[in-house]
Amino acid sequence: MELFTIFIGAVLVNNFVLGRFLGICPFLGQSKNVGMAVGMGMSVIFVMTLASVTTNIIYSFVLVPLGLEYLMTVSFILVIAALVQLVDIVLQKVLPALHRTMGIYLVLITTNCAILGLALLNVVKNYDLIQSLVFGLSAGIGFTLALVIMAGIRERLELADVPKPLQGFPITLILAGLLSIAFMGFSGLVKL
Amino acid sequence: MDIGILIPVATLGGLGFILAVGLAYASKKFAVEIDPRVEKVEESLAGINCGACGYPGCRGYAEAIVAGQVEIDKCAPGGMDSIKGISEIMGTEMGQVVPKVAVVQCQGGHEQTEPKFDYQGVDDCRAAQMLGAGFKSCSYGCLGLGSCAAACPFDAITMGKNGLPIVDEEKCTACGICVRTCPRGIMALIPQTQEVYLGCINQDRGPAVKKICQVGCIACRLCVRKNPEGDSGIAMDGNLPSINYEKLTSWPEANDVCPQNCFIIRKITL
Numbered sequence: 001m002e003l004f005t006i007f008i009g010a011v012l013v014n015n016f017v018l019g020r021f022l023g024i025c026p027f028l029g030q031s032k033n034v035g036m037a038v039g040m041g042m043s044v045i046f047v048m049t050l051a052s053v054t055t056n057i058i059y060s061f062v063l064v065p066l067g068l069e070y071l072m073t074v075s076f077i078l079v080i081a082a083l084v085q086l087v088d089i090v091l092q093k094v095l096p097a098l099h100r101t102m103g104i105y106l107v108l109i110t111t112n113c114a115i116l117g118l119a120l121l122n123v124v125k126n127y128d129l130i131q132s133l134v135f136g137l138s139a140g141i142g143f144t145l146a147l148v149i150m151a152g153i154r155e156r157l158e159l160a161d162v163p164k165p166l167q168g169f170p171i172t173l174i175l176a177g178l179l180s181i182a183f184m185g186f187s188g189l190v191k192l
Numbered sequence: 193m194d195i196g197i198l199i200p201v202a203t204l205g206g207l208g209f210i211l212a213v214g215l216a217y218a219s220k221k222f223a224v225e226i227d228p229r230v231e232k233v234e235e236s237l238a239g240i241n242c243g244a245c246g247y248p249g250c251r252g253y254a255e256a257i258v259a260g261q262v263e264i265d266k267c268a269p270g271g272m273d274s275i276k277g278i279s280e281i282m283g284t285e286m287g288q289v290v291p292k293v294a295v296v297q298c299q300g301g302h303e304q305t306e307p308k309f310d311y312q313g314v315d316d317c318r319a320a321q322m323l324g325a326g327f328k329s330c331s332y333g334c335l336g337l338g339s340c341a342a343a344c345p346f347d348a349i350t351m352g353k354n355g356l357p358i359v360d361e362e363k364c365t366a367c368g369i370c371v372r373t374c375p376r377g378i379m380a381l382i383p384q385t386q387e388v389y390l391g392c393i394n395q396d397r398g399p400a401v402k403k404i405c406q407v408g409c410i411a412c413r414l415c416v417r418k419n420p421e422g423d424s425g426i427a428m429d430g431n432l433p434s435i436n437y438e439k440l441t442s443w444p445e446a447n448d449v450c451p452q453n454c455f456i457i458r459k460i461t462l
Contacts, residue, residue, distance in 0.1 A: 058207070058370065062207070063205060066199055066200075066203060067202055068199070068200050071200055071203065072206060075203075075207055077209055078204070078207060078211065079207075079211065081259060082211040082212075082214070082215055085215055086214075086215060086218055089215070089218050089219050089222045090218070090222055092222070092224050093222040093223075093224050094222075096224070097248060097252075100251065137284075159314045159315065159316055159319075
């Protein structure tokens with residue numbers, strides 16, 4: 001039951017993008033159309049789940065026994081960077097079309113604060129291995145959800161009559177704010 | 193040197209080393225072989241990524257060419273130059289390509305037709321077509337909302353005052369995207385040397401057409417009988433005359449014969 005709470009918490013109540021305001025960069029950059037958003041979302045789910053588990057293992061079995069908790073930020077960044085590079089290499093072989101369309105944005109996941117935030121939150125909340133696995137998976141799903149919703153609305157926005165000064169990023173940011181307010185409606189669903 | 197610094201340095205260093213080895217192994221295992229010819233073929237293409245060839249961008253088409261899966265004459269914007277370049281790199285023969293141009297097969301604008309209802313929806317022909325099969329009295333004619341103009345990657349189409357698209361033949365590369373975009377099949381690609389073509393695709397005949405459009409084809413068959421090449425110049429295909437482009441390239445008096453002035457005579461400037 002507690003795992004379900006973690007799931008709901010990460011996807012809806014404290015959505016990483018719309019609730020915690022992490023990972024705005026790929027959120028705004030990759031939400032132009034639903035196809036690309038789904039592709040990006042899948043990569044993020046993969047990276048987040050793996051990052052969550054790996055950083056948890058590194059923390060519990062390497063840093064804590066040696067008393068090196070203060071190295072967690074640096075080592076987490078190291079692990080995450082390597083993971084994203086791995087995703088890049090694998091994707092180029094397995095799904096070359098997706099790899100080419102995503103281009104630079106795939107690497108954006110590395111410098112994305114959402115992944116690091118996820119790893120650090122695992123430490124703060126003292127999650128064990130299974131919990132951090134679920135947390136990572138749910139965070140990725142929540143990120144994908146926000147991204148796909150944003151992409152869907154932005155696609156429709158292309159055909160709408162937006163006033164000249166608001167065209168492009170201004171209306172997108174307003175949209176993001178409104179989405180965030182909407183997701184606030186979930187607060188209180190899960191006691192954290 | 194303080195011994196205490198060794199442990200964190202060793203830990204971080206060891207972690208980095210293990211990850212580096214892992215990545216090196218992965219890059220070997222998942223290595224992707226790229227044929228150097230793909231780059232060269234891609235350079236011979238037009239480089240606009242318009243998708244007219246049917247492949248995802250110029251890179252996609254270049255890869256298919258090098259893999260030997262497709263003919264080399266599919267790049268319309270690249271034209272003969274691209275075919276020459278590709279045939280040199282791949283060592284294949286060149287075909288001959290007939291240069292084409294996009295034309296509008298409808299003359300029923302605001303002055304010639306009346307709408308069935310007042311449409312207040314998304315400003316896109318494909319969207320309008322989904323609502324009650326369009327707001328135009330003629331269910332085959334141009335809706336005039338400009339999806340073709342928006343889709344053209346070369347900005348060769350603009351919407352005229354009468355609500356019909358106008359093709360700038362200098363800019364048109366006959367890539368075919370407007371043909372695929374138009375939900376009604378108004379746009380078509382014809383050889384650049386073709387002077388006369390039919391400006392209507394309405395499949396109904398007689399009074400049914402006359403009621404809804406002043407310049408729609410009523411299938412009276414006068415053009416079939418009276419054109420300079422006779423039966424081999426124009427033949428009826430259902431309720432629409434079909435011009436044989438190889439036999440009948442030019443017919444300036446077409447609209448003297450046609451009671452509805454359906455034919456469009458192009459000025460050949462290319």
